């Protein structure tokens with residue numbers, strides 16, 4: 096990993112502006128008109144998974160919320176507010192939960208050591224471990240078990256989204272929200288669609 100002088104980011108920013116304007120002089124004029132994102136994305140805060148970079152999205156395309164281990168907690172007013180605004184104000188119909196293999200938050204929950212304040216957050220993932228204990232125990236290789244836990248965590252967060260009042264109200268109003276379960280793989284740089292991998296179409300709308 097390279098270490099960058101923080102001020103270098105400001106230089107990078109100026110270079111980026113120059114590059115953007117050389118391609119499109121009105122880029123920022125268009126941007127300030129407002130946002131019409133294609134999707135809401137819930138990802139992990141991990142610095143290595145930057146969804147905009149990995150997915151090649153432009154500014155204005157993804158409405159993003161990130162927290163440790165891409166968790167949907169029903170007591171988290173932050174995410175719930177983001178989701179409500181995305182669905183009810185921005186008219187977003189596609190919601191992506193974007194996890195990643197090698198997730199430190201998932202691993203910490205699995206190892207179950209005392210880590211202080213963060214343990215309260217990781218309790219959400221410990222619930223996932225408890226719900227899927229038998230399946231996880233059946234995976235012999237520990238690395239594979241953690242990978243499976245990352246996938247199960249993404250799928251459980253999809254289920255948590257379905258339990259929110261925002262999702263239920265949207266569905267009752269006839270708004271067809273589509274939920275996507277994606278996992279980023281550091282080894283290949285590829286994002287895996289869990290719906291396709293496990294052919295679980297009926298359970299995730």
Ligand SMILES: [Zn+2]
Nearest residue numbers: 139141198199
């Ligand atoms: Zn993570």
